[in-house]
Amino acid sequence: MTFETEASRLPVELRTEALESILVERNLVDPKVMDTYIKMYEQDVGPMNGAKVVAKAWVDPEYKAKLLEDGTGSIAELGFKGPQGEHIVVVENSPETHHVIVCTLCSCYPWPVLGLPPSWYKDPAYRSRMVREPRKLLSEMGLELDDGVEIQVWDSSSEVRYLVLPERPAGTEDLSEEELAGLVTRDAMVGVAKVSV
């Protein structure tokens, strides 16, 4: 078997620049369209969307019931839809059950509500271990779950995408929906952390 070592390979930055220069020179891609995609996922689509969904579910029991029944439709009501969000299933954490999301085959992730995945979600260690030793991995990631808590792991192998509805932390009774949304983190909506005050 032969393969180029890391040192002898052309750097990925340079290969990226090369492909772009070929495609742009031949009018196959428009750099302005590329910029639009980039801007969309840097500025407009991210975990702040999912946080609004979670906060609304916390303050509005009717919305929460609908969200758990029809994730896609209830999320679209708040204006969030698009690529990688054709069918979103929301799973609710409780003191008895903890849900966590992974994609072992690539890095499928609910873009309309969480944006593009963070580095660790795409990491081989996360993808390989979350379906084999989730409790140990979660603990290494800083989330210690009591032995009595049942862990449910969701591997995103089809076009179904998952969003975790985290538990609302105690002591937040007086907060507004907007203030609550400010507490909700990306990690909690993937299931590798809890929401804290």
Next chain:
Amino acid sequence: MDTIADMGGMQGFGSVELSPPFDPPFHEEWERRAFAMALLSMRVSGTNLDSFRDALARQHPIDYLIDGYYGRWLNCAVNLLTDSDIIAPGAVEARARRLRGEDVEEPPAPEPHKPDYKPTAAGSIRKIDLPPMFSVGDRVRVADMHPTGHTRLPRYVRARTGVVRAIRPAQVLPDTNAHFLGENPQHVYNVEFDSQYLWGSEAEKFTLYIDLYESYLEPEET
């Protein structure tokens, strides 16, 4: 194909480093460019999301691991564009060498051959008339299949028995759609597996849920 992309249950990758909660999606300019180009490469090459995932998975395992996530996307775009003869094999490497000042010849642009393919609708979800073969609560055996082409059936559940917990909307079958052999839309089932059944009695106790296409499932033998 049984590729490096199928990572469920592999060992030896070490621990996971959490990134800050508000970590931006891109850290370097080339990651932004690779991301956008890879998305656009599907349209330019006349392919689809399933071919995209196939092209991601079938790159050399060393490239897959060394180049990182957006590097993988770049390699995937190059695969798709080369397959459809939009760019010649070696074109990116030659251009890269020229960009850094080497005097190398670039291969001429080939005559494009995009796949003869048109999706019947946007996205992957389809309405089908056929009733689902399985019901919630059914015990199902996952096929012991090892296709040479694309699949979304991970190794770690093959030939295992689980319980159907939900029926998902019908979806295009990635295994055929990735290779333009038809959308083959079918029911998708959420199937539950017990962790100690999958990984042995010493393994952690938890429940695993995974969405599997009807073609991947058989009724449990009685």
